[in-house]
Amino acid sequence: MLSGTRVLDLTGEPGFLAGKMLAEIGADVIKLEPPGGDRKGRRAPYLGDVEDPERSLPWLALNTSKRGITLELHARAGVELFKRLVRKADVVLETFAPGTLTELGLGYETLSAENPRLIHCALSAFGQSGPYAHYRAHDLTLVALGGNAAMTGPPDRPPVRCSLPTAYFHASAEAAVGVAMALYARENTGRGQLVDVSMHEVQLSTLVTGAGGYALSGRLGRRAGPRLGRTREIWKAKDGYVSFGLRSGMARIPNLVATVEYMAENGMAPEWLRKYDWSSYNHNTVTQAEIERLEEAFGAFFASRSMRELYEAALERRIMLAPCNNAHEILEQPQLRHRELFVTLEYPEWGASIEHPGFFARSSTTQIGIRCRAPRVGEHNAEIYGELGLDQADLATLSHDGVV
Secondary structure, three states: OOOOOEEEEEOOHHHHHHHHHHHOOOOEEEEEEOOOOOOOOOOOOEHHHOOOHHHEHHHHHHOOOOEEEEOOOOOHHHHHHHHHHHHOOOEEEEOOOOOHHHHOOOOHHHHHHHOOOOEEEEEEOOOOOOOOOOOOOOHHHHHHHOOOHHHOOOOOOOOOOOOOOHHHHHHHHHHHHHHHHHHHHHHHHOOOOEEEEEHHHHHHHHHOOHHHHHHHHOOOOOOOOOEEOOEEOEEEOOOOEEEEOOOOOOOHHHHHHHHHHHHHHOOOOOHHHHOOOHHHOOOOOOOHHHHHHHHHHHHHHHHOOOHHHHHHHHHHHOOOEEEOOOHHHHHOOHHHHHOOOEEEEEEHHHOEEEEEEOOOOOOOOOOOOOOOOOOOOOOOHHHHHHOOOOOHHHHHHHHHOOOO
């Protein structure tokens, strides 16, 4: 899809995924790090718990399919080398604070003068303009300010964040889409453009209609936690949790009947539940005491079975139930194995193999997916700088001077 497109990836962790996605739809993504490597991006946890930037698992996971070089942008020679790289590039992808590249002499106007067809994608906490533009923010700050945290967690406890940096992941995907759209527009205009992605603004998409709904009704949403409305949605199983709705409606009533039959076959449906009149059940009007009685019976049964056992029975009986899978369950899921989602990358220098999700979409005509492991520090310096006419002696001098 993006074969022949070159991306210079200057991102920190918030933008790693954007470069990875572009690489895995065919772009030649060159990951730039300072000499010695990106110490913040190559963070823990480490492969085998050996503290070594090269063994950083976040780095290995989020920078697959890229080539890697080192370059010091705070050095005059580094700035000039970057401009030479820009002349051969299609996209610059970066996560610097607004104004940082301009201070280095590498702002959008300067780079556009070097290459008028250049797409410059700036992914930042609050965008390139506005009173917050120069504020720094971590994932936790962004999910809080963006409204996502306020809607996450149990209603009787403080808000919580997702375990993974979802603000970064959401924004990276939007940045990759923005770059693709700008490349498409360039086919008509012949010129590049600045793509400005705010991680704060992207958080609004996670609320769906939340902000708009409040503007219309004046009513704030509230955290649901393990419940959906009046009834429980997340239930304890023997080895984890499952999702199951104790709700009424044309689709849900047969689901409840089938579940009670399953419970009865295993001797765990009390007589009152086996004789229950589901035709008149309405979770919106039934008493709270009745909901609690039903939840106690269903909850006791779910707690006696494993997630896998419940899910396999649900598939067989057409019960709307799903396990809350952890990483172990995901890796063993037959659906994902059938589609060959996972690919194994070898790391022979450490005697290790790691399974990675191999693609984020499938295409009937174009290969999408991992093409190679994440680069080691400066792994492709000779290859890429060689395109600029630099030889080993030149690189040795630049390395001595702290430029590469």
